[in-house]
Amino acid sequence: MEQKRALTSVDCAALVRELRSYRGAKLDKAYLYEDDLVRLKLRDFDVGRLELLAEVRDPKRIHLADPERVPDAPGRPPNFAMMLRNRLSGADLADVRQFEFDRIISVEFEREDANTTLVFELFGDGNVAVLDAEREVVSSLDTVRLKSRTVAPGSTYGFPDSRFDPLETTRDAFARRMESSDTDLVRTLATQLNFGGLWGEELCARAGVEKVLDIAEADREQYDALFDAWDRLRGRIKEGDFDPRVYTEAVEDAADDGDEEVPRRVVDVTPVPMAEHEAADLHAEAFDSFNDALAAYFHRLTHESVGEGEGGGGGRDRPDFESEIAKHERIIEQQEGAIGKFEEQAEREREKAELLYANYDLVDEVLSTVREAREADRSWEEIEARFAEGAEQGITAAEAVVDVNGAEGTVTLELDDHRVELEPDAGVERNADRLYTEAKRVAEKRAGALAAIEDTREDLAEVKRRREEWSTDDDEPSEEEAEETSDTDWLDRSSIPIRSDEGWFERFRWFRTSDDFLVIGGRNADQNEELVKKYMDNSDLFFHTQAHGGPVTVLKATGPSEAATDVDIPDRSKREAAQFAVAYSSVWKDGRYAGDAYMVDPDQVSKTPESGEYLEKGGFAVRGDRTYFEDVETEVAVGIQVEPESRVVGGPPEPIEERTVTSVRLEPGRYAQNDIAKMVYREFRERFTDQSFVRKVASADRVQEFCPPGGSTMVDQ
Known part of the structure; x- marks a missing residue:
């Protein structure tokens, strides 16, 4: 049986019911790992420490985790995590909701200065959107701009189009939805009523109908049986009456060593026992709560090994390359399937247009x-x-009409099997x-x-390359290799x-001039104040734009622990600092x-304003x-430095x-800051052989x- 790698709509409904019991917990800190795993560290006054994990790509999951099993904090929090901390630290968990019956969970926080909602999208490519009190997008992992919805900073968050919601349906509406289908029972439940394949089959089993x-x-008898099976299940969900299970199966081709227990792997986790799984003779393990079951399941899914050899994950110190490779190959298979579906759908729409x-x-x-x-x-x-x-x-035009939908104001024709x-109007x-x-x-x-699948193939090739390097006997570099020279072609190095x-200085904006002087600039009003009060010495130089809304920029003549002395700063460095400020x-x-x-x-530079004037936070009076x-050019360069430190640097192009x-x-253009950053990152990945370094x-x-x-926008060079 294929292992579950994403929560279902039923899972989300049950999960939300449990998570709402922790309303009032305070958020201590937020973390982001590998661009898609969000960790929220909270404190509940009755339970103590809570760790909420949400992963939106592969696997797609949200649940509370054992504090002893959460990943170590990243060494340097990315911007997204810092933004979450700024908005959420000390905030109260106000509510947890599921959008209709979709795989979308909103986690709402309240704080005196601002309310914030995190929306976790567990479908498609997955996404996390951060919304303010007016549902405007503050930030998101990915920018989405579709005809039907937009998820981008500054826009109002758009949920996907509403679909049929079985949690709120009536018996008659359920039957009408079933009757409108043109396929079999289980496919109708899976697609038209939004249960998905697993729960479609489960409802058929519980209702005793042929799927x-x-x-x-x-007929109505089968529809009523299915509705009754669902009605009992949704009643348990709404009341929180769960009996969670983690299901496992024996590993195929596992060696039979007599009395040794046959290794098993997890395949599913559910809020209630599943008749379909019992019929398949899967082993079930009970848990006290659905969150506990989810935590155990996904921990084992991520970490368990099925033994040594080709199917195993390797030794204790060896990275689990096989699992990584299998994961990327699985994603590629899913992406290829999606591409095929897109091709078929586009062709169908074109054929329909031509038939008209x-x-x-x-x-x-x-x-x-x-x-x-x-x-x-x-x-x-x-x-x-x-x-x-x-x-x-026998009127031909009338015979072509197969449906008239007054609610939607549409008429459906059958033309050559399509x-x-x-829309009549x-x-x-x-x-x-x-x-x-x-x-x-x-x-x-x-x-x-297609672009996404190319990225995944690159990731797969990178894992395979690292596996080959690990297996090479002469991993230790020779003395000649250890002594890198300035002639090293870093782009081609594996x-x-x-x-x-x-x-x-790295928490500020910064760069070093062509003459090796440090230039630092504030990212906000607080940093502007700090630069002037704490880091600007008498021998430094202060820069600012003529235009309103520029950062404080300081060209440092000396380091923070060095004595301020008269230093001759070349004009070139001054010009570069001015360009940085602009x-x-x-x-x-x-x-x-x-x-x-x-x-x-x-x-x-002074914080004392002229008589009758007022200085805003981060503002200064300049006299003399x-x-x-x-006419300083607004152009910057962003590059990767390997020596003496490995890092990204940015600023005026020349230095x-x-x-x-x-x-x-880069020059001023049409791509938002987070979008251009992703474009530059992909460009760097194409240039370096060692993509893991990038x-x-x-x-x-x-x-x-x-x-x-x-x-x-990127400038052609």
Whole structure:
């Protein structure tokens, strides 16, 4: 049996019921691992420490975890985690909700200064969106821009289109939904009623009906039996009456060593016992709560080994390359399946559009008949009856009509084995255009899936390369290899050592000039205040843009522990500091390609405003003569440095390109900050043979730290 790797809608409903009992818990800290695993550390006054894990890609899961089994905190929190901490530290868990019967869970937090909601999307590619009190997206792991919905910073969060919600359905609505299908019972439950394959089969088993029975042969008796089975189950969900199980099966081809117990692997976790699993003779282990069962299941799914050899995960110190490879191969298989479905769907939509033109007169006759009837105040029921009479009389156009939907205002025609839903008011041409547009949208999704599968194939190749390196006998580098020279071609190296030495200045914006002077800038008003009060010495230089909304920029003449002395700072370094001040200011946000900046000595900067004036937080009064830098280009470079430290750096192009093994230039453009960061990250991955090095030192989050706020685009070089 294939192992469960994602929560079902029923799982989500049960999980939410349990998690809501922890309302009032306070959030201590938030973490992000591997770009898709969010950990929320909370304190419940009755239970104590709680660890909520949410993973949205593979596997897709949310549950409380054993505090002893949570991963160690990352050494350096990415921007997304820092944003969560800023918004959520000390906040109270207010509620946990499931969106309708979808695999979407919202976790709501309240704090005196702001309320925040985390939306975990456990479908498709998976995503996490952070919303403010007005449901505006503050940030998200991925930006989604579709015709039907948008998830992007600054936009109002859009849930997917509503689907049938069995949690709230009635017996009659359930039966009507079943009757409208044209397939068998289990597929109708899985797709039309949104139960999915597993629970579709389970309801059939509980109701005692034949799951492959065609809808045309089913009657109200079967529908009532299925509804009763569901009604009992949803009653248990709403009341929190769970009896959770983790199901395991014997590992195929496992060696039979007499009295030794045959190794088993987990295959499913459910909030209640499953008749289907019992019939399949799966071993069941009971748990006190569904959260406990989920935690145990996904821990074993991630960590258990099925033994040594080809199926095993390797020794204690050896990375589990086989599991990683299997995971990537499984993702590729799923992505290939999705691409095939996109191709088929796009082709179907195009065929439907072409059929409208091929049967233009017939389609036009049907649509005109509906429009005229509606203009004459005929009801939809009367229109449907009129088409039925026409079909009995052998009228070709009426015979083509297979459905009239008054609620949606549509009519469905059957043309050459294709059912085409049409909007009568739109006419033939506009209906065809709508279908062509849908085909184009699906084709664009296919293109996105092709790009995603290439990324996964690269990840797979990287794991296989690391496995080969691990297996090589001569892993230790020779003395010649250990003595790297400036001629080393780092881009072609299969393995690059990481040299880490984080500086005190790295929490600010920063770069080193061509003459090796450190320049630091504030990211916000608090950092602006801190730079001037704590880090600006008498021998330093202060820079700021003429435009409002720029960071405080300080060119350091000495280090923080060195005595301030008179230092001759070259004009080149001053010009680069001015360019840095302009690039990370509102000049870039406004899409301008040049701006002005000025330079003054530290003693000209004061927090004391002029008489009758007021200084905002992070603002300063500057008095005396200024040195101006006019028409400074708003262009930055972001690159990867290997020696003497391995890190991402960014700033004015000239000094950055001198110090990095490869870099990308940016100028004001149309891509949001997080989007351009991902584009740059992918560009770096294409340039380096050792992609694991890029992933560790130049993730999209770290690249984003050096991307100016506002829209950007990459410059062709």
